[in-house]
Amino acid sequence: MRLALAFALLAATGAAWAEEPPPAVLGVQDCLACHGDPDLSITLGSGETQSLHVDAAAYARSVHGSALNCTACHPGFAEPPHPTVNTANRAEFRAAFRGVCKTCHLENDRKAHDGVHWQLLAAGDTRAPFCADCHGAHAIAAPARPRARISQTCAQCHPAVVAAYRASVHGRALLDGNPDVPACTDCHRAHDIKDPRQRAWLLETPQLCGKCHGDPKLAAKYGMSPNVLQTYLADFHGMTASLHGRKHADGARFTALCVDCHGVHDIRRVKDPESTVIRANLVKTCRKCHEGAGEAFPAAWLSHYEPSPTKAPLVYGVRIFYRAFIPFVIGGLVLQMGLHLRRHWKAR
Amino acid sequence: MSTSASSVVRFSRRARVEHVAVMSLFVVLALTGFPQKFFPDPWAQAMVGAMGGIDRVRWLHRAAGLLFACLLAVHLGGAAWPTLRRRARLSLVPEGKDFQDAAAMLRFQLGTEAQPPVFDRFDYRQKFEYWGLVLGGAVMVATGFLLLFPLAATAFVSGQLVPVAKVAHSNEGLMAFLVVVTWHIFNAHLSPEAFPGDSSIFTGRIARERLRHEHPLEYARIMEGRALEPLAGSPWWSVLLAPIRGAMLVMYLPGLGFVIVGRHLARRAWRGLSSFRRARAPEPAEKAESGEPPASAA
Numbered sequence: 001m002r003l004a005l006a007f008a009l010l011a012a013t014g015a016a017w018a019e020e021p022p023p024a025v026l027g028v029q030d031c032l033a034c035h036g037d038p039d040l041s042i043t044l045g046s047g048e049t050q051s052l053h054v055d056a057a058a059y060a061r062s063v064h065g066s067a068l069n070c071t072a073c074h075p076g077f078a079e080p081p082h083p084t085v086n087t088a089n090r091a092e093f094r095a096a097f098r099g100v101c102k103t104c105h106l107e108n109d110r111k112a113h114d115g116v117h118w119q120l121l122a123a124g125d126t127r128a129p130f131c132a133d134c135h136g137a138h139a140i141a142a143p144a145r146p147r148a149r150i151s152q153t154c155a156q157c158h159p160a161v162v163a164a165y166r167a168s169v170h171g172r173a174l175l176d177g178n179p180d181v182p183a184c185t186d187c188h189r190a191h192d193i194k195d196p197r198q199r200a201w202l203l204e205t206p207q208l209c210g211k212c213h214g215d216p217k218l219a220a221k222y223g224m225s226p227n228v229l230q231t232y233l234a235d236f237h238g239m240t241a242s243l244h245g246r247k248h249a250d251g252a253r254f255t256a257l258c259v260d261c262h263g264v265h266d267i268r269r270v271k272d273p274e275s276t277v278i279r280a281n282l283v284k285t286c287r288k289c290h291e292g293a294g295e296a297f298p299a300a301w302l303s304h305y306e307p308s309p310t311k312a313p314l315v316y317g318v319r320i321f322y323r324a325f326i327p328f329v330i331g332g333l334v335l336q337m338g339l340h341l342r343r344h345w346k347a348r
Numbered sequence: 349m350s351t352s353a354s355s356v357v358r359f360s361r362r363a364r365v366e367h368v369a370v371m372s373l374f375v376v377l378a379l380t381g382f383p384q385k386f387f388p389d390p391w392a393q394a395m396v397g398a399m400g401g402i403d404r405v406r407w408l409h410r411a412a413g414l415l416f417a418c419l420l421a422v423h424l425g426g427a428a429w430p431t432l433r434r435r436a437r438l439s440l441v442p443e444g445k446d447f448q449d450a451a452a453m454l455r456f457q458l459g460t461e462a463q464p465p466v467f468d469r470f471d472y473r474q475k476f477e478y479w480g481l482v483l484g485g486a487v488m489v490a491t492g493f494l495l496l497f498p499l500a501a502t503a504f505v506s507g508q509l510v511p512v513a514k515v516a517h518s519n520e521g522l523m524a525f526l527v528v529v530t531w532h533i534f535n536a537h538l539s540p541e542a543f544p545g546d547s548s549i550f551t552g553r554i555a556r557e558r559l560r561h562e563h564p565l566e567y568a569r570i571m572e573g574r575a576l577e578p579l580a581g582s583p584w585w586s587v588l589l590a591p592i593r594g595a596m597l598v599m600y601l602p603g604l605g606f607v608i609v610g611r612h613l614a615r616r617a618w619r620g621l622s623s624f625r626r627a628r629a630p631e632p633a634e635k636a637e638s639g640e641p642p643a644s645a646a
Contacts, residue, residue, distance in 0.1 A: 236514075239387050243402035293499055299507025300498050307511070315511045322519035329523060332602025333531045335609055336454065337539075343457040344540045 027078070031070045032056050034080075046089035058139035073100045091126035094133075101131045111191035119195070129157065143190070148175055150183040164265040169272070171265075180218060202257055203241055206232060209258045231304045232258070261285050277303075356570065358554040366423055367549045370481070373416045378525055380409035385518050410496060417489045420482070428587050439469045441590045442479070442597040446472040450601055454608040468565040473535050476601045477527070479594030484524045491517040 034040060035054040042050050059065050064072075071078045087093040102109035112118055112130065120128035134153050135143060144150055151174065155162035165171040165184070173181040187208055188194075194201040210229035212218055219226035232238040240255035259267075261277050268275040276285045282298040290297065307315035359367075383392040383405060399405050431438055448465070450472045455461040470478070491513035494501045498510045537545045541562070548554040560567040 233388070235511075239384070240402065243387055243393065243396055290499055294503050296502040296505070296507040297499060300502060300510035301507075302511055307515075312508055312511065314508050315515055318512050318515045319519075322515070322523070326519065326523045326526065328606075329602045330526050330530060332605035333527065335605040336457075336601075337530065337534045339454060339457040339605075339609065340534075340539060343459075346459075 027069045027071065028056075028059070031077075044087055044089055044093060048090050050090060050093050054138050062136075062138060062140045063142060064140055073097075073103075094130075095126075097132065097137075098130050105131075108191045111189075115189075115191055115193040116195045117193060127157070144183070144185075146177070147179070147183050148177075150185050154184045161265050168263075168265060168267045169269045170267060180212070180221070182212065203244065205257050205259055206238065206241060225304055227306060228304045231302070231306060235301065256289060260288070355553040355555050356559055357552060358548045358559070359552045361552065362426065364549060364552050366419065369419050370416070373412050373419065374524075374528065376412040377409060377416065377521070380405045380412065381521050382525070384409070385522065413489070413492045413496070416485065417492070420485050420489055424482070431587050432584055438587075438590055440475050440478045442472070442475050442593045446475055446597060447600060450604055451608065454604065458608070458612050460612075466564045467562065468569075469563060471563070472597065472601065473531070475594070476597055477532055477535070479591070479598050480527055480531075481524070483591065483595055483598060484520055484527075487516060487520045488524070491520070 032054065035052055036056050038051075038053045040052045042052060044050055054070075076083055085093070085096055087096055109131070117128045117130065121130060133156075141149075143153065151162050151165060151171070162171075162184075166175060170181040174183055188196065196202070206229060213224065214226060214229040216226045218224070225231075233242060237256040241257060244254060262270075263276055270277055272278065273280070275281065279298070283293055283295055286293045286298050286301075302312050302315070305311040307313075307319060309316055379395070380399065383395040383399075384402075386392040387396070396402050396405050399408070427438060445468075449467065452461060452465040453472075456464045494505075494510060494513040495517060502510065536542055546554075546558070548558075556567075559570075
């Protein structure tokens with residue numbers, strides 16, 4: 001019976017195996033004799049059915065397929081009869097395997113314990129994912145190959161966010177295979193994901209966006225200004241963000257960060273007619289915080305431009321005036337003070 | 349004019365109170381303003397932290413700024429009202445003599461004039477500082493209000509004036525600070541004549557000797573029992589000319605330093621150069637004039 005099942009599987013997946021026969025990993029075939037059966041399942045205490053089937057072909061293709069046998073992750077399950085796993089429901093069943101990955105992936109496991117998903121799990125939210133929920137259990141593939149895979153993974157639980165992201169300037173480019181745009185994990189990180197509503201994380205967003213938008217090479221490649229971060233930080237909003245530290249309670253609105261004007265997942269090209277920061281829409285964006293702002297108000301912000309004779313000539317002029325006027329006044333006065341002292345010492 | 353044997357009343361109670369008020373507000377505004385101007389620097393962040401965070405720093409700065417605006421209004425009103433009613437004369441308004449005094453003083457200091465100029469109630473340095481404070485204060489108040497109420501302001505003016513106001517406020521503040529720490533601290537404390545300081549703006553009284561020495565024209569008037577002549581007969585709008593004259597002095601005095609010192613140095617350089625030339629290769633005309641033996645004769 002066992003042998004027959006194994007042969008059947010071999011036949012079914014023969015095509016894949018014929019191309020690239022995986023090195024025989026000791027013992028996998030023995031386990032598949034039972035776990036290769038798509039109908040193999042147990043009934044949990046809650047009455048839920050938990051499948052115990054392992055897709056042999058998917059496992060063979062997975063990153064572990066050529067290196068690990070089953071007992072590497074399921075120690076103690078080498079021989080039947082297997083130890084009894086007492087789990088009341090599927091959530092508990094999944095939880096029972098959570099400690100497995102850290103045997104090899106200790107660093108990422110540690111990071112994941114700093115992440116928001118673990119906080120939710122620890123708080124009893126069983127919907128929150130841990131290793132296998134994102135990476136898969138047996139069909140583990142390289143998580144970022146292709147990079148668009150990352151957003152597919154997150155979309156399992158965050159479909160609305162990913163849909164907005166896919167329509168954004170970053171998301172569309174990612175789907176086109178552009179290697180320069182951020183996927184979910186480039187901003188949120190993969191394992192130590194922070195709660196994005198937290199003040200501490202929000203305050204880091206200018207630096208986060210600045211990683212790419214302050215890079216002169218990327219700016220040149222895409223015709224963007226490399227000064228957006230520095231011009232933001234030099235103005236009132238950026239100064240407030242820099243000086244605020246972490247004093248305010250989470251959630252209290254205190255200054256505009258990059259995402260408050262440009263959007264978060266639905267960021268558009270600034271020239272896009274639907275962009276929140278294009279001139280036609282800008283006053284509406286300002287009014288999110290500055291209620292009652294008039295049509296002239298958005299010009300108070302120089303749109304990340306450095307004042308120059310063509311952009312904001314008045315600001316530029318006043319700046320140049322003081323650059324000359326301060327040394328003129330102070331220099332002229334210091335000169336006279338020097339003469340005063342010189343005369344005094346000469347007279348003595 | 350109340351006088352005693354050793355001292356004379358120089359400042360009214362009102363002037364003394366205004367001085368203490370502007371001095372305190374200036375310190376608060378500088379302490380809360382510069383950390384905002386230089387916020388990326390570690391010292392600025394440390395100061396913001398020490399004062400209890402940026403929100404409190406801003407609150408303090410705005411409160412002090414509003415008080416400063418009130419003080420400026422009260423001061424200008426107090427100065428203009430009696431003048432308009434022809435009861436007093438603005439003793440701080442620059443006159444032709446102040447412009448001449450400044451040049452004369454520099455010539456004296458350079459040694460081309462034998463005697464320093466003599467001053468009336470306020471000398472040109474004091475008038476310069478007064479008008480620097482009043483005009484600079486007006487710039488600070490106007491730009492400060494624009495920055496404090498950008499929504500209301502942009503209902504009436506172009507939005508670009510907000511960043512203009514920020515640049516002006518920030519630079520004008522820096523300049524005011526630099527003028528105070530150089531010109532005022534020097535003239536009121538560190539200069540050999542003033543050291544360690546003139547307390548008359550706090551006590552209201554000046555030593556008779558000091559007055560006679562520093563403000564001989566005023567001293568003479570007081571001795572003769574004459575007051576400053578009021579603006580009798582001049583039209584009401586003459587008050588409006590006062591800030592214009594003030595602005596002229598504010599622009600004139602620093603430039604004068606460069607011009608007079610520059611001219612002095614140029615003359616010396618020219619003189620040095622020509623004597624050097626005379627020594628090396630004298631021209632026939634000069635030979636005859638100076639009577640020196642020709643250097644080339646050897």
